[in-house]
Amino acid sequence: MTVKSFAEGQSSIHLDIPQLPKENESTISPATIFEPQTNPSSRNYVSPTLPAVSAPEKKLTLFAVHLAVLEKIATGLGTLGFIWATVVLLGGFASTLDKTDFWFITIILSIEGARIFSRSHELEWQHQSTWSIADAGISSFRALRSSSRALVESVKDMLSPVSSATRKQSQHSRNISKTTDATNITEQKLRRKPTWIWTSSEVPIIPYAGRVFLSRNVSKILYWLQLLSAIACIVLSLMKLIKHNFGDIAKRDTDERNRKAALCIFYALALAEALVLLTEKLYWEWKVVICKLLEGVNEECNLGASGMNSTRRFFYDSYSRCINGSIFDGLGMDMVTFAMDLLSSNSPQEQLIGARILRQFSTKERFSDGTLQKMGTTLPVIERLVEILNWKHPHEEEIRLSAAEIVSKLAGKKQNSLRVAGIPAAMESISSLLQTNRSLSSTADEIGERKIVFDQEDYGHWTFINLGLLILKKLAHDHDNCGKIGNTRGLLSKMIDFTHADERILKDSTVTTSQVLIVKRSLKVIKMLASTTGTTGKNLRREISEIVFTISNIRDILRHGEKQPELQKLGIEILTSLAQDNEATECIGGTGGVLKELLNIFFQGVQEEQRDVRIVAGEALAMLVFESRSNCRRILKFNVVERLLEALEIPLLHVNAGRILRNLCTYSGPESFNQLKGVTAAAPTVLKAILSGEGKLQEVMVGLAVHAFKFMTAEESTALFKREGLREAKLACTLVEILRSHRNPHVKVPRMRRFAIELAIWMMREKSTNVQIFRDLGMEEELEGVMDTTSELESFNIFSGTIGLSKHSTTIHSLVETALMLLKNRFDQPMKAC
Structure with a gap:
């Protein structure tokens, strides 16, 4: 690049796509290329300090601790009763026990032994299940009727496979018709996709047993067995403790008193253990069914209807830790760490759950700071998210979408953006989001010009494109990241493709917001790259200007974008930055219609929202005629001197009009003397601005006076001062x-x-x-x-x-x-x- 040497100044999965985050596009920086900007690419990465908020999942971990305390007490009492019966009663008094006592003890021991040694397995089945929190197997006595009905249906399924299949199909149809949540539809699609891995909840444990012994129903069976065993223990223990019928004491040996006390102790231990177990179940029912603890936490976490499964999984993990280890182990869990672990799983369902949780927590203002900080300091999680951006399978679309949203949030923090960009092939992964259907235009007036064809039904692709551009925009705030973006093969060309907007998109008010947003974000990224400083900026400006569609795409926006002033403003700012290079300046001036459209915008903009566009158009014109004799000649062909003199009287335009006139006077050459002679008519306006103005206006007018007065003779200047009374x-x-x-x-x-x-x-x-x-x-x-x-x-x-x-x-x-x-x-x- 030559640096200027200046002398003077189709089939797809349709998702319920959330509203894309919108940045503040209306903020206008007063700084221009004609003055230095302190850290122009810096931004406020530090969010305002918010008061600490208690994580909603703490309620679940505390509930798990309370349950674990009761469970461990019940288990301890049951273990003690088991030892007491086997060592003291059956070991010491087995031959002297009454027949009823013997069988009562045997039944109680069998029941309690099964409960103690199967409790951990029940948790395992519960954790793997995917049934609703309201199902009978987990919490509700009120669901007994539905469980019984399910059992009858299961028996019918075993007897009649054809009717079972028909009933399953109709039930499946009813389920789909009832749900209005597009996320649930996605889950159903995930379940329908071919896979080589069994879903744990669908595994038939016993052959030919139909729905009864599916793994998702085993936890229900274990739950009710525990409940029934506790009731049986209470009944048997109370029968013996109330009646005290321990056999004929007169016919017993001298140790009958100890035998009676030992039996009382055993039945009391069995009763206490069963009562504690029932207390635990009642406490569970109170918190889960009556108080709806899990639903409340799910609502506080903003996880939506599909998030209940995530909340249940988190609770079971916490509860299992409290049961299998210390009762305090579950307190160390939090939803973000839980989600990050799931995201690293090999299970698509667990990946989806983890991605959903992280997306919700990173996009909600209440939790975003802590969530992004935790993810940002966990490099494997960032690597995993970047890897997911490359996934292309339709069934992985929601996971990929969630990962893109999370990465877009991470990129908003400076340190995190550096970590994201520092991952090998990260830019290639982000570039993979910018995929769409392309076709080449072959009309006579558009030969060789590529167009992006937006499928009206392909909204998902638009969403990925928008998110990809948003990520790049946030990464581009860092100078080093700009270099990486420019060095990524094909990435600049993709973004230039997205800057194309035909007349229909620019003028039709019915065009979707996503189409306009794609153009806007691509322009924003190109603008940030083009305004990069140092050697990196020189290389980027050269590469951008060398792409043959860059300037022509911007010209179309200038020509047809009067209803999209924001797009015009971005396109003009790109031209201004590119004009720092001599070759780009000539290319812009030589592209038909660019200078004309800039002049039209500068002079003719009348709408209030076009004020900023007129200002940047003036800056672009001043830059394009700066040390460019050819561009000066091109502009003077439009006979703009008189209109520029009029613009000196307009407060919105006078600064840039002065810059343009000064540069025309400086760089046009002697052949344009006659055309510029009329600049002397601006002398009164210039003198007035010098004497009464301040700031930029005074600076520009003093600079213009130096060159405007050169077109005047000494007699003319004397007459001017006399005429103006100065x-x-x-x-x-x-x-x-x-x-x-x-x-x-x-x-x-x-x-x-x-x-x-x-x-x-x-x-x-x-x-x-x-x-x-x-x-x-x-x-x-x-x-x-x-x-x-x-x-x-x-x-x-x-x-x-x-x-x-x-x-x-x-x-x-x-x-x-x-x-x-x-x-x-x-x-x-x-x-x-x-």
């Missing part, structure tokens, strides 16, 4: 005051002192009497102060961030020395007051 002394006084008030260069007006010195030099050369005026006003002292405070800031006409471009051929030191030489010439002329 004296040269007034203007000289203002210039000295400018130097005095700008003892140090300011970033907002970096050329103010340079232009003031240039105009003072012109005045002293034009009239010798002005030398004495400047001397008496203290000009020499101010110039010496400028010598002591010069900065590199004043050496450049345009800037790329904090990097200066277009260095002036004449240094400010040389200008000061020229002015001081003129001041040393002595004339005996009286001083004229301001």
Whole structure:
């Protein structure tokens, strides 16, 4: 690249796609390419500190601890009763026990032994099940009737396989018709897809047993067996403790008293254990069925109807930890860690559950900060998310969508964005999201121009494209990431393709928001890449301008986008950034209609929302005629001088109109002298702005005056001051005051002192009497102060961030020395007051 050497200034799964996050697109930065911008690509990555919120799942972990305490007490009592019976009663008194006691003890031991050694297995079956929380097997006495009905149906299934299949089909149809949640439909599709792996809940444990012994029903059976065993233990124990019929004491040996006490202790232990177990079940029913604890936590977590399965799985994991280890082990669990573990699983269902949880927690303001921080510090999770972006199977579409949303949130934090971009092949994975159906236009007026064909039914593809562009936009805030984006093969071309918008999209108000959003986000990313600083920015601008569709796509937006001013603004800002390169400047000017459309927007925009577009159009025009004689000639062919003079009177346009006129006067060449002679008509407006203006306007008008006055003879300039009722002394006084008030260069007006010195030099050369005026006003002292405070800031006409471009051929030191030489010439002329 040549750096400018400036002298002066089809079949698819349809998902219920959530609303795409919208960034604040309306914020307008007042900084321009004509002034340095401190850290232009920096952003506020630190979210405001929010008060700590208690995680909703803490209620579940605490509930699991309470249940575990009761369970361990019941298990301890049962174990003690088991040991007591086997060692003391059956071991010591087996031959002397009454027949009823013997069988009662045997039954109780069998029941309790089965319960103690099967409890962990019940949890395992519960964890693997996918039935609803309201099913009988988990919580509800009220569901006994439905469980019985299910048992009858299961028996019928075994006897009549044909009717079973018919009933299953009708039940399946009813289930689909009842649900309105598109996520549930996705789950059904996942269940229908061919697979080589059994779903644990669908495994027939016993052959030919139909629905009865499916693994999802085993936990129900175990639940009711435990409940019935507890009731049986209570009944048997109470019968013996109330009646005290331990046999004929008179016929027993002398140890009968100990035998009676031992029996009482055993029955009391069995009763206590059963009562504790029933208390646990009642507590479960109270919290789960009556208080709806799981539903409440699920609602607080914003997981939706499909999230109940996730909430149940989390609870069972926590409960299992409390049962199998310390009762406090479950307290260390949280929903985010749980979801991250599921995401790393090899099971599609577990991956989907984990992705859903992380998506909800990362997109909700209440939980997003903590969730993103935890994920951001877990590199394997980020790698997994980036890997999922490459998944292309239709049945994995929701997991991929969730991963894309999560990555888009992670990329919004600076440290996380660096970690995402640092993963090998991360950019290629993100690029895989930017896939759509393409066709080539073959019409006569569009030969060779590629178009993106948006399928009206292919909304899912649009969503992935939008998310991919959003991720790239957030990553592009970092300078190093911009280089990686540019180095990713084919990625720039894809984004340029998405900047194409035909007349229908731009003018039709019925066009979907997603179509416009794709164009807008692609333009935003290209703009950020084109405005990158340093060597990376030079390479990116060269690569962007070398893609043959870049400028023509932007031209179409300028031509037909009057109803989309935001798109026009982004396209114009891209042109302004690309114009930092000489070759790109010529390419833009040589593309038919670009300069014309920019002039039309600059002069003719009338709607309130077009104010910002007119401003950036003026900046683009000023940049395109900057040191480009060919572009100056092209613009002058439109006879724009008079309209530019009129624009000097319009507050919205006067700054950029002044810049354009100054650059036209500077770079047009002698052949355009006659066309530019009319610039002298702006002298009154320029003088007024210099004398009464401030800031950018004053800087631009001082710079314009230097060149506009060159088209005037000494007699014409004298007549001008006389006609306007001004004296040269007034203007000289203002210039000295400018130097005095700008003892140090300011970033907002970096050329103010340079232009003031240039105009003072012109005045002293034009009239010798002005030398004495400047001397008496203290000009020499101010110039010496400028010598002591010069900065590199004043050496450049345009800037790329904090990097200066277009260095002036004449240094400010040389200008000061020229002015001081003129001041040393002595004339005996009286001083004229301001």
